Amino acid sequence: MSTIQTQTFSDKLLGFTLPERDCRGRVVRLGPVLEEILGAHDYPPALTHCLAEALVLTALMGGLLKDHGDQLTLQAQSKGGVANLLVCDYRAGQLRGYIQHDPLMTADVGTSASLQTLFGEGHLAITFEIARNGKRYQGIVPLEGDSLAGAVENYFAKSEQVPTRIRTAISSGPDGCMAAGLLVQHLPDGEEGRERLHVRHDLPEWEHVSVMAESLRHEELADTLLSLEELVWRLYHEEREVRILPGDNLTKGCRCTAAYYESVLSRFPKEERRDMANEDGLILVDCAFCSKQFAIQD
Numbered sequence: 001m002s003t004i005q006t007q008t009f010s011d012k013l014l015g016f017t018l019p020e021r022d023c024r025g026r027v028v029r030l031g032p033v034l035e036e037i038l039g040a041h042d043y044p045p046a047l048t049h050c051l052a053e054a055l056v057l058t059a060l061m062g063g064l065l066k067d068h069g070d071q072l073t074l075q076a077q078s079k080g081g082v083a084n085l086l087v088c089d090y091r092a093g094q095l096r097g098y099i100q101h102d103p104l105m106t107a108d109v110g111t112s113a114s115l116q117t118l119f120g121e122g123h124l125a126i127t128f129e130i131a132r133n134g135k136r137y138q139g140i141v142p143l144e145g146d147s148l149a150g151a152v153e154n155y156f157a158k159s160e161q162v163p164t165r166i167r168t169a170i171s172s173g174p175d176g177c178m179a180a181g182l183l184v185q186h187l188p189d190g191e192e193g194r195e196r197l198h199v200r201h202d203l204p205e206w207e208h209v210s211v212m213a214e215s216l217r218h219e220e221l222a223d224t225l226l227s228l229e230e231l232v233w234r235l236y237h238e239e240r241e242v243r244i245l246p247g248d249n250l251t252k253g254c255r256c257t258a259a260y261y262e263s264v265l266s267r268f269p270k271e272e273r274r275d276m277a278n279e280d281g282l283i284l285v286d287c288a289f290c291s292k293q294f295a296i297q298d
């Protein structure tokens with residue numbers, strides 16, 4: 001008897017460029033990594049869905065970073081919504097994220113709450129941290145529209161003047177969770193990092209790439225038997241040239257360690273530390289990202 005092993009394509013991030021159209025893209029599919037991140041929390045379905053989408057967007061934008069030590073952080077700050085704060089970050093293929101919320105307020109939220117219900121008149125902050133020169137670039141846009149993906153498109157249009165199209169597919173069921181996404185962008189000068197003097201949104205070469213991204217079906221994004229290379233090829237096979245960039249495997253990564261919290265706490269005055277400690281002389285600290293608790297000796 002032989003066992004047929006089927007290869008699946010999850011927890012991967014792939015980059016590509018369409019040189020003749022001055023466009024670049026990223027595609028990501030999360031499976032076990034997503035389950036691991038979500039599994040550390042006990043969120044109601046609407047928040048689980050929102051965090052899954054945020055993680056896909058974080059990975060897509062993280063894929064635009066150049067160097068290994070660079071970091072991308074996505075943060076949604078609520079104002080009058082039922083959630084308080086959403087934070088996700090990406091560094092060197094490692095993803096993590098959480099949503100701070102009041103369980104009483106989120107108890108009655110349905111499975112597919114709107115962005116408005118979750119975050120009210122909140123805003124979205126996107127931060128690129130570049131390890132090489134220690135610089136930090138942050139853009140902030142209102143959390144408007146139907147989805148987080150729409151808010152990120154808005155960020156690229158307003159903060160970076162880069163036409164961007166994003167598609168996402170999120171599903172959760174008895175077989176597990178899956179979240180995937182595609183991002184395509186037009187770089188008007190054909191080169192990254194050059195200042196753009198003007199931006200036109202009616203460029204036919206970009207329109208075509210954007211329309212093709214639009215045609216991508218939810219089932220294709222979600223199909224874990226379809227490799228990301230094949231997915232890109234199906235979409236853009238009529239192009240004269242599609243360059244596939246080396247892919248990345250994604251993992252759940254958290255940088256919480258007892259040593260990290262010890263160094264943070266060591267900056268507090270002795271008296272404050274004593275107030276924080278319990279009767280056994282231990283200061284209990286929770287990591288919001290992975291819900292782990294650390295007991296630090298005062």
Ligand SMILES: [Zn+2]
Pocket residue numbers: 254255256287288289290291292
């Ligand atoms: Zn942690």
